[in-house]
Amino acid sequence: MFELLNEMWSFAFMRRAFVATTVLSVSVAPVGAFLVLRRLALAGEAMAHAITPGVVIGFVTAGLSVTSLLVGGLIAGIGVASLAALLAAKTILRRDASLASLYLIALAAGIFILSAAGSAVPLKSFLFGSILGIDDASLILLGGVATVTLVSFAVLLRPLIVSTCDPVFFESQTRRPWLVEQGFMLLLVLNLLAAFKTLGTLMAVGLMILPATAARYWAGTITGQLALGFVFALLSCWIGLTLSYLLPETPSGPAIVLVAGGVFLLSVLLGPLGFGGRLRGPSKTKAKAETKTSAVAYTHPHGRTQ
Amino acid sequence: MPAVVQIRDLALGYPGLTLFRRLSLDIESGAALAVLGANGSGKSSFVKMLLGLVAPLSGRLIWPGGRPQAIGYLAQMTEFDRRFPIRVRDLVAMGAWRGFGLRCGPQSGLERAERAKQDRVAAALEAAHIPQLADQPLHTLSGGQLQRALFARVMLQDAPLILLDEPFSAVDQSTEAHLLSIIARWRGEGRAVVLVVHDLSSVLDHCDQALLLGGGDATHGAVETVLAPGRLVAQGYLSASQADWMFRRPAANTVSMVTANV
Numbered sequence: 001m002f003e004l005l006n007e008m009w010s011f012a013f014m015r016r017a018f019v020a021t022t023v024l025s026v027s028v029a030p031v032g033a034f035l036v037l038r039r040l041a042l043a044g045e046a047m048a049h050a051i052t053p054g055v056v057i058g059f060v061t062a063g064l065s066v067t068s069l070l071v072g073g074l075i076a077g078i079g080v081a082s083l084a085a086l087l088a089a090k091t092i093l094r095r096d097a098s099l100a101s102l103y104l105i106a107l108a109a110g111i112f113i114l115s116a117a118g119s120a121v122p123l124k125s126f127l128f129g130s131i132l133g134i135d136d137a138s139l140i141l142l143g144g145v146a147t148v149t150l151v152s153f154a155v156l157l158r159p160l161i162v163s164t165c166d167p168v169f170f171e172s173q174t175r176r177p178w179l180v181e182q183g184f185m186l187l188l189v190l191n192l193l194a195a196f197k198t199l200g201t202l203m204a205v206g207l208m209i210l211p212a213t214a215a216r217y218w219a220g221t222i223t224g225q226l227a228l229g230f231v232f233a234l235l236s237c238w239i240g241l242t243l244s245y246l247l248p249e250t251p252s253g254p255a256i257v258l259v260a261g262g263v264f265l266l267s268v269l270l271g272p273l274g275f276g277g278r279l280r281g282p283s284k285t286k287a288k289a290e291t292k293t294s295a296v297a298y299t300h301p302h303g304r305t306q
Numbered sequence: 307m308p309a310v311v312q313i314r315d316l317a318l319g320y321p322g323l324t325l326f327r328r329l330s331l332d333i334e335s336g337a338a339l340a341v342l343g344a345n346g347s348g349k350s351s352f353v354k355m356l357l358g359l360v361a362p363l364s365g366r367l368i369w370p371g372g373r374p375q376a377i378g379y380l381a382q383m384t385e386f387d388r389r390f391p392i393r394v395r396d397l398v399a400m401g402a403w404r405g406f407g408l409r410c411g412p413q414s415g416l417e418r419a420e421r422a423k424q425d426r427v428a429a430a431l432e433a434a435h436i437p438q439l440a441d442q443p444l445h446t447l448s449g450g451q452l453q454r455a456l457f458a459r460v461m462l463q464d465a466p467l468i469l470l471d472e473p474f475s476a477v478d479q480s481t482e483a484h485l486l487s488i489i490a491r492w493r494g495e496g497r498a499v500v501l502v503v504h505d506l507s508s509v510l511d512h513c514d515q516a517l518l519l520g521g522g523d524a525t526h527g528a529v530e531t532v533l534a535p536g537r538l539v540a541q542g543y544l545s546a547s548q549a550d551w552m553f554r555r556p557a558a559n560t561v562s563m564v565t566a567n568v
Binding site for chain 2: 037158159161162164165166167168169171172173175216219220221222224225
């Protein structure tokens with residue numbers, strides 16, 4: 001075990017990869033948690049595709065730099081998000097349908113431009129990321145995005161919780177409810193861009209959604225959800241990177257997301273709020289609530305052996 | 307009694323559809339106004355207009371004491387996320403979510419303020435008769451328990467005006483009676499309560515004024531004058547035979563099951 005770690009960490013690119021994914025896990029965990037809680041899991045996926053043309057145009061016109069990635073991606077992401085919001089508000093289309101229409105156009109345009117320009121960036125690393133080629137600028141981008149994300153969450157956490165749990169109440173209590181919504185979407189785009197280089201367009205959302213949905217099966221509170229989501233994301237990254245190192249032909253992005261998927265499946269089976277809770281009978285908290293609020297004894301639906 | 311809000315010459319509706327016009331009334335502190343009407347007559351829109359979420363077609367609101375920082379609000383439960391992972395005490399604390407957020411050392415003012423808020427949460431849970439549920443996750447609550455928790459949240463808002471949109475739609479009789487006693491207590495504390503209801507009997511007992519919407523009109527006044535059978539039929543709240551059944555037999559007035567437009 002230690003020999004493996006020693007060997008792996010003797011390579012500078014592996015050390016960088018571990019640092020990069022650790023910072024990334026800190027940053028994407030809260031974003032992923034609220035994507036899931038706000039029922040925006042699929043919208044997150046759509047946004048990941050939507051920023052593709054911006055990033056591609058940035059690459060084609062300004063070269064492979066972090067600045068071109070950031071500027072192009074932000075323009076495309078904010079553009080698609082606000083256009084989708086506009087269509088949902090002013091036309092008959094609902095939000096999911098307008099976002100789906102726009103991101104499909106954006107994704108097609110992105111791949112089309114990338115191929116037509118005969119770009120030097122191989123399509124595969126674009127779609128699935130290349131964690132092995134992370135440079136200083138990418139690390140700085142990651143650190144910057146993580147800092148902005150954590151500070152924003154410190155400020156936004158309370159309104160985010162209220163607006164997610166009870167949107168109508170939240171709207172009634174604040175003059176500018178859209179600030180929270182749009183601020184969160186901006187954080188989403190920033191984190192997608194940060195994850196873009198390491199995980200690629202297709203895998204970027206994986207590290208947000210899967211640890212968050214897995215944590216949902218264990219955590220009864222927001223604090224637990226956030227903390228556990230981070231732990232799961234970190235575990236997925238570290239194990240995924242190691243796998244990708246041991247099997248040299250495998251890309252790191254899918255390896256990380258597959259490990260996250262494994263954590264998710266285990267959580268479905270074992271978590272107290274998944275099937276695990278049902279197999280073990282009513283959970284302790286639930287049983288306590290039953291006895292406290294009603295005098296009727298609880299009979300287990302599957303038998304009388306309790 | 308001083309007015310919390312004065313409504314002047316109000317018209318409400320959407321482009322192409324006017325729900326009612328020329329409504330003027332004062333909502334006084336300590337008063338309870340029942341808002342009645344058939345589905346689609348503008349009851350919820352009226353409440354949202356008071357919150358500032360819906361703009362009136364014309365007319366204005368005057369807040370003699372300034373628009374309050376917080377307006378107590380209990381919405382219909384359709385958009386509420388019951389699977390959200392928080393405990394009941396956190397849901398109740400949401401009523402004061404603007405207050406303070408950062409946790410600091412034990413000696414700081416923020417920590418004291420946070421502790422004072424937790425005390426208020428405990429008191430509100432006690433008043434709602436659910437102190438034993440404080441640490442339960444939300445998804446284990448029954449409809450009646452959740453409604454009690456939401457009433458406790460309104461208490462945390464400490465608002466001079468409280469708007470309740472169909473608060474009894476999912477609760478049993480004994481819970482309703484208890485929630486009505488909480489409303490009576492709020493009135494005693496000088497808070498104005500606006501109550502959107504379907505059930506006539508609770509209105510008669512616990513509100514002093516009524517606003518009947520429907521048929522393109524809005525009628526406001528004392529409960530006894532507004533709830534005349536002829537008016538209820540004319541504004542589409544009751545059918546003629548329902549009104550006949552309710553008002554011809556005195557005993558029927560005490561039956562608490564009459565719902566409009568069934």
